[in-house]
Amino acid sequence: MAASSREGKQLHDAVFQFGQAAQAAMAAYGRERVVNATVGCYAGEDEVLGCLPVVEEIYRSLPMADFITYAPPVGLADYRKAAIDETFEAYRPEGYIDAVATAGGTGAVHIAIANYSEVGDDVLASDWRWGIYGSLCQEIGRRLTTFALLDESGAFNIESFSSAVADVLRKQDSLLIILNTPANNPTGFALSDQDWAEVLQVCRFHEKQGKRISILVDIAYIAYAGEKNEVRTFMKQFSNLPPHLFIMAAFSMSKGYTLYGQRAGALVGVSSSEDVIKEFTELGRYSARTSWSNVNRAAMTLLTTIRGDAALTKRLDEERMEFFRIIQQRASLFTEEAAQCGLRVIPYHAGFFISIPTANPQAVCEALQDELVFAAPLALGVRLGVCSVPLPKIKGLAAKIKKAVDK
Ligand SMILES: Cc1ncc(COP(=O)(O)O)c(C=O)c1O
Structure with a gap:
């Protein structure tokens, strides 16, 4: 059938x-x-x-209305704001920023692929990667291509990254790159601040040649990468990037709040261009409404309740x-x-x-x-x-x- x-x-x-x-x-x-x-x-x-x-305590105390009421497709306003705060903590980049609630980190990756890569195009990720990236690309007519995450010495392989980006951009006008760091699944590896500086340098170079590049940072495991600010220092480098170099983060409550089955996350976008962010929000709203309609309201309320209270x-x-x-x-x-x-x-x-x-x-x-x-x-x-x-x-x-x- x-x-x-x-x-x-x-x-x-x-x-x-x-x-x-x-x-x-x-x-x-x-x-x-x-x-x-x-x-x-x-x-x-x-x-x-x-x-x-603390998650169990607060989740159990929420009123039934929080579990059964619809939420807006783009997510509750307080949740979107809090998800942005949690994504960046003390290293919030300068620029226009917005977030769209998604069905977990998976939903965030899905929306990013759907809206920031062309049908038929290659999406780039590292060879050591979460296996589902390939399926998420294939499901909507994209192809996952890879670069070597590590060089012989076990350091980030900037050469491989740089040549893979150049190879793909010889045949495409735009490119979506997925980087799962820190606490990479499956390796536990993380890019250093210096690695990030080099990644952005490569991307800036191609942006100057007229290409459009989006980087999706998958931070699914960041809550267990170390002290929350120490592991986010690289994010400050996302400030004031050129308008055709767009950064997104896939935020998830699955691991960070141990709410795997409750399906809440967010796609966060940061850009020096207000238009890029307005478009990001509108596309996210549309994608959400046509994929899962709206996400778990109780999980969103849990996050805003905990983050809204210093003791919690x-x-x-x-x-x-x-x-x-x-x-x-x-x-x-x-x-x-x-x-x-x-x-x-x-x-x-x-x-x-x-x-x-x-x-x-x-x-x-x-x-x-x-x-x-x-x-x-x-x-x-x-x-x-x-x-x-x-x-x-x-x-x-x-x-x-x-x-x-x-x-
Ligand atoms: C690297 C990575 N990204 C994202 C996710 C998304 O998880 P979820 O959709 O439960 O937030 C996972 C889950 O295993 C993962 O391993």
Whole structure:
């Protein structure tokens, strides 16, 4: 019955497949014997999905009307303002800024692709990336093309970035670039302020040649990247950019508020041109209305309630830092043991995931299953969700992975 253009479309989700296998292993051998590193949500040392206590308290206290009332397609005004504040914190760039509420960070990426890339064009992202970017592009007739995130020394590969941008712009008049930093999924890598300066220099060069460039910064995991202002210093560089160099941020409440299933986020735009921002808001409103109509009002109210109260904001900051510290402890133990046993790991700064580069990720993940370890195979390696594996189960994990990689 499906339209011919849609026939055979299937979501290939290897993460889900290995996640299912982990569940089956837990049922067969007992939870305590299984390491499930496929999960992309924070869990405490008790392996239970974590909810920030202040979020649970305030969410449960909201009136029913907040859960059932429609919201404007563009989002509640206070929420849009607060999402902008949270995106930039102390490093708000100068310029015109607006935000459109979206169905999570996924919705923000969708709107950015739909409105800032041409049908049939290439969208650029790094090779180590969230797999869904490719599907989001393909779904609406764009193609994802990639550059190498890292050079031989493990630093940001500005050469690869620069030549990929030039290659694409030889055949296109405009380009959308997606950069997932800090706390990159799947590597935990982050661009430094210097990396950002070089990225913007490359983009300015092409803008001067008459090209239109949009950069979407996917900040889905920024709440667990470190101290909130220290991890945002690069954002000040978004001030006073030329009018045809447009910056957007994909903001999400999924991780930062542990509200994964509540589907709230925002696309934030910043430009030196008022017209660019007016157009951004109108297009966002239209896209929202025609994709999901409007987003979860209660989640929006939760954010404005917490951010509107200094004591609650302080609690939120502290509780997030506690989650961050626990993830950092797990990651440190893993990277120390990896160094000891000679397992190569992509340079990890912070975030939910660590990646191990390998030529045959599927085979490594299959070999790991024999040890009751479940991880996600990606195109370039194996992803471990340190966000959800407790410290005792991290111990010895690097050696097991090294054995599987060598095999
Ligand atoms: C890199 C990245 N960006 C964006 C998202 C979007 O998440 P959500 O739509 O739940 O906000 C995710 C979720 O896994 C992600 O990993």
